[in-house]
Amino acid sequence: MAHGRPVHREFSQLCPSEPGSLLDSVRNVVGLGSGTLLSDDANISVLPLGDGRVMCLTETTKSSVLIDTETLDTIGKFHYTDRLRGLLQTTHPRL
Structure with missing residues (x-):
């Protein structure tokens, strides 16, 4: 935070940097709804x-x-190989 407000976008959060137009x-609303403005912040869980590696999750x-x-x-992105579509992980797993 800088000056009492966020300066980096987190999941579904916009940074109020400058007042913008209605457009x-x-x-911003369309971008958040479509996922194009979502951040890559693997800081949730x-x-x-099972193979000894450790993965950090986000939404x-x-x-x-x-x-x-x-x-x-960071070693790198985890690549899913099962070809399942959609969001099939929970950010807050119970082990």
Whole structure:
């Protein structure tokens, strides 16, 4: 936060940087509804995988990343190989 307000977008949150026009507001609503303005912030949950890897989750499957458990460095995006369509993960799993 800077000056008491967010400066980086999080999931479904807009940053009130500058007052925009009515058209800008409509674009923001459409962008959030279509998913084009959603951020890639894998900061919701950490999930250990069965093969020893660790994945960080967010609300969208395109944002799941693998991390190094020793350094917490990002290894890279987790690529789903099952070809299932849609949002099929929960951001807050119960293990």
